[in-house]
Amino acid sequence: MFRPWWNAKRESAHAMKSPFYTAEHDAFRDVMSRFVDKEIAPFAHEWDEAGEFPRALYRRAAEIGLLGLGFPEEHGGIAADQFMKIVASQELARAGAGGISASLMSHTIGSPPIARAARPEVKARVLPQVLSGEKISALAITEPGGGSDVANLRTRARRDGNHYVVSGEKTFITSGMRADYLTVAARTGGEGAGGVSLLLIEGDTPGLSRTKLKKMGWWASDTATLHFDDCRVPAENLIGEEGQGFKIIMQNFNSERIGMAAGCTAFARVCLDEAVAYAKERKTFGKPLAQHQVIRHKIVDMAQKVAASQAMLEMLAWRLEQGESPVAEICMMKNQATQTMAFCASEAVQIFGGAGFMRGIKAERIYREVKVNAIGGGTEEIMKDLASRQMGL
């Protein structure tokens, strides 16, 4: 929904008309808004500095229905359209700490393959635990050598009786330190995409060790490198069939990228809000910053980009709801959103001046979170390569 974000007082979401958001969305936005204001925002800075947030937050998020969104109701999920997910992602972003969003919601990339293609008994066991916030789910695809080049990953899963024996290394795994369930891509067959399968690996499997990564930002998120040393995984934990891994992973991408775009647009708006408030209050050269024309114009430029991204996001979400799969535009959307976030974070830091370089304001933190979005889930350049192929160039 296109809210006039520059209103100091946050107005009720119901107040404005929208072609897309129903009363149900608005009601959920209110729930989310209260949850974020009371249970996340006051602690966001502290948690981010501490490099961790309380595990109890998963349960609370489950209770208000956040974790279940879009998963099958039979396993504890809640039906949700694209707009419900946008509401969730954008309200969560208001806390201004992407690391919390990322780890709290890591199951939105880790668990869709389970819901889509795991054995029924695995689904029935795992999903309720994850969606109730009892267990943490994560996705482990990326390898130290490979980045986004999934088809050439090297982690091996060798069949041995009723087990697979997994060896290899994964890195940049969000929730990697704490995850109870890891959805892991490994090579069960020959070279290339056709040899890749997905396995569900439990966190306490012998042979699995984890190393925490130190990052530029997203500190509240536990990002890890995982080492698999002859981990024995029951064959029933295979997700889908052997060799289908690549296809299942690709099915994740549309919704992951839309979700990232929603988050990035919202983080851009957080920077805008914070910069506006500061510009009105801070005085330089005898008048409030907001009275300097270059500052006013910067703010309008930020607002313009946020508005364009939000509109593009909602139009795309609507098309997804109609059953389309506009891959090229989704790639462009991700770039549009991360560029908007980058622009707004940088301009907000500039408006804050010296204070923008100091820890404690949201824009400082978000500035350090720009790149993980411009790189993760497919880099800007890969988005362009993919979009150009889809455009038939």
Added chain:
Amino acid sequence: MFRPWWNAKRESAHAMKSPFYTAEHDAFRDVMSRFVDKEIAPFAHEWDEAGEFPRALYRRAAEIGLLGLGFPEEHGGIAADQFMKIVASQELARAGAGGISASLMSHTIGSPPIARAARPEVKARVLPQVLSGEKISALAITEPGGGSDVANLRTRARRDGNHYVVSGEKTFITSGMRADYLTVAARTGGEGAGGVSLLLIEGDTPGLSRTKLKKMGWWASDTATLHFDDCRVPAENLIGEEGQGFKIIMQNFNSERIGMAAGCTAFARVCLDEAVAYAKERKTFGKPLAQHQVIRHKIVDMAQKVAASQAMLEMLAWRLEQGESPVAEICMMKNQATQTMAFCASEAVQIFGGAGFMRGIKAERIYREVKVNAIGGGTEEIMKDLASRQMGL
């Protein structure tokens, strides 16, 4: 409507779903599309080089219902919502010659004040002639000394019995050479906005002389400087009351700016389409341009900006339809659209290389039409000033 513009074959507008466009819009798009393909596009280059298009085109545009859009039915108009106007503006843009769009549609800025506030007998006489394409209507506000600073204009209209006597100078007047009816802002009272009135001045009024301006682009459009030397205008030609001119002019701005944004976004798309076609065909360094990564990425960047602008445009149009008047966002929209047009025109020329500097391709022409949009209807900077005030900065 968000069309996959990179499809070489232009697909039927009906084929894609949209939250906003109805069958009625689609039908009108088909009419417009045929009109542009048959009666404008084949001659656009020739007319632009000649610096004029046939006056008969107004009648043809009236016959297909283009000129009447949004004007009162009692005077020959046709009810039209924002989306109908977007369809009209964007289909017209496909001819790739902004000068034709501007002059053919100059009544969309010249005549709304008449429809809104002229005496009933004036309306009844003038509007049917304009909407049937028999007479040409233009708006004359800008003065050599004043640019967008309407409140300080200097043209005087002195009351003399049943007439006003008008003296002064207007410049950058679109359709200024051929217009039969000029909607002119003049000062009837004291300094400032409160002293400005609007008058309808007929083209054959003694004392009116016109000089054609040579421009960087928009050659097909007859842009003029007008000199009023003691022109006697019947008092009944006053539009609204004395001193209401400024207010009536301001009412024009929202729809003028949305209309410009629609056109600019469409011109950006024309550049994109033309560049894609050329990049696929032209070979350099042994392979088609489209196989060079920087060219592919340029094209995706262009497409991204077009998609964002189009989405923002349609969301805003929807809000206007709901009765909102989101002035700040309309200002941002105009900038978003002109920046997108500037980017796409420049990148298209670059993709064309030497051929991009030569006359005959649309991108070369559109490159020369960027600035009139970034300046006319309120410059980018004025848009930002206005938006920042509306944002309460």
Added chain:
Amino acid sequence: MLFTADHDDIRRSLQKFITNEINPHVDEWEKADIFPAHELFKKMGSLGFLGLNKPVEFGGSGLDYSYALMMAEELGAITCGGVPMAIGVQTDMATPALARFGSDEVRREFLSPSISGDYVACIGVSEPGAGSDVASIKTSARSDGDDYLITGGKMWITNGTQADWICLLANTGDGPVHRNKSLICVPMKSKGVTVARKLDKMGMRSSDTAQIFFDNVRVPKRNRIGEEDKGFTYQMIQFQEERLWGAAACLKAHEYIINETIEYTSNRKAFGKSILDNQVVHFKLAEMQTEVELLRALIYRAAEQLVAGEDVTKLATMAKLKAGRLGRELTDACLQYWGGMGFTNETPVSRAYRDSRLTSIGGGADEVMLMVLCKMMGTLPGSKGNA
């Protein structure tokens, strides 16, 4: 780059010439879509402007490159882009290789009259199928006894409709693309040379740009510049001067636009203050002046090194790239502040906006400059280690 009193003397006479003999006619020439090259060049040649750094024995002044650079910068004071470009073609694009590698005979025949202003020169590298991709040109010069028989076509040829001779790059051998070309001086009145058409351009209106065809044109081999099959190398060396010229000619042109914009916006009032008083306006102009000074410093550094005999391909290429990028940004930004006047053809900024768009395209597009730089940095695929 330290300019001496000698530089200043020549600079002043050049300024006077531009003020009296060129600028008063620019509007008329722009309107006519051509300028009288022979008439103007003869005047310039008589005053010695066409051979500042050319050898004395062929009518030049034998000065070092810093004088040529100073002249390129000064030509930016001409109030259009077409006329200085035509002069630059004569002095820094079509003749440096001839002056450096040509035999005395060919220099007497083509260089001397080009320095005196009797001849108008043009440079024939680009082709319809190879705008910036020089290695893949198709025009051939087949050996026939003591002659070459030239067949092919050239495109985007500045001065092409008025030129007396063309410095033509053509394939003379069957070797690898970098070792099969020669530079040949071809009289334009030779049988078989056709000026196919004068191209209609967005800007640079006063300069004529031609497409030229060669149909079995017979030229004596002595018209070749230097050794056979070394033309590609000569042209690459000649490109240093072409690129530096292209960048240097932008400096004063850019500053002229900045200053005109300051002048215009300080006089024009809106909403109770001058346009210039808007913070975004004076800040942007300061930023643009900063970029011009960056470009000037780079060009001076390159020129110093060139005078010292170093290869300045890298810096010259960087300068050309930056000049193109900056020209687009600067004229766009300035025109914006002229409002409606910027869109009319009556203002200098409108002309500069159209003219400057060429810098990123002509003489090798930005993308070609980047390829050259990548090659030198060893980052172009297939070229690693060749830096």
Added chain:
Amino acid sequence: MLFTADHDDIRRSLQKFITNEINPHVDEWEKADIFPAHELFKKMGSLGFLGLNKPVEFGGSGLDYSYALMMAEELGAITCGGVPMAIGVQTDMATPALARFGSDEVRREFLSPSISGDYVACIGVSEPGAGSDVASIKTSARSDGDDYLITGGKMWITNGTQADWICLLANTGDGPVHRNKSLICVPMKSKGVTVARKLDKMGMRSSDTAQIFFDNVRVPKRNRIGEEDKGFTYQMIQFQEERLWGAAACLKAHEYIINETIEYTSNRKAFGKSILDNQVVHFKLAEMQTEVELLRALIYRAAEQLVAGEDVTKLATMAKLKAGRLGRELTDACLQYWGGMGFTNETPVSRAYRDSRLTSIGGGADEVMLMVLCKMMGTLPGSKGNA
């Protein structure tokens, strides 16, 4: 800018020092959020690095500014931004005015030990309420017999927690804001000086940044640099070196990041080729190297003029502005190509991304540089004709 064999000698010993004595400790210092300033400065002082262009009579080497510039450029080879910044504060921000305008007595007391490395210096201009707006500082130095009584607070003070003295700008008079200030050397151990807090920053982690309060701090008037109420002018002169230093220190740091990025992306394969083989990647890196060369050329030109005794405020200000703009663009572009590794704290590009963000803010924000330039161009409202 022509560097001589003497420059090269010093450059080599400096490179050796950085390689052996600084870079091996950088990771540890960054992690500790501080570096041992006294220990490092003493080593540097012993080798003469802290006084290259300072007067011989106070322990300096008496060389011209080109040596200081060379050193600023070379410090860019340190693999973080915090340590070089701390050194730059010592040599080019806190001491130029002292060296130029200080009495022998005050130079003996503060300059000599700062050159020998016994003292760590800091510069106290910014205040919480006047980041870049120098004229409006509030800290006052009230006359009390032969002493000043100083009251106020300073903010963003690099080296602030370790410094032995601060070069403090304070109001000593009631005149107009540009003629009521003095620069005073204040020992940090004076009674009433409180280092209120060490600030927690996005980057420049190894450098300590403090907020400092002065509560009736008594300092003898002989600690003043030069004449009373001329501090603003002295500081403006001193800013030339500060800005040039800030820009020059970016050059090698930027190139280091470009080169590391080339190295990393050429080794890293994806989709069947190296990352570097992607045209957008090697083109972008070439464009960034072009911008670095533009900046280098401008800085060298400014340094030449400064050595020649000219006022280089304009070029120094342009250089600082461009360095800030470029640092943001360059580190952002490069980090992108490191993929996930760029986001971890293990890579140089990630640190550079955080560190370089300061250049557009510290030492006068971009917007202040633009105001200065506008003033010099005569386009700042109210300043016309004052250029």
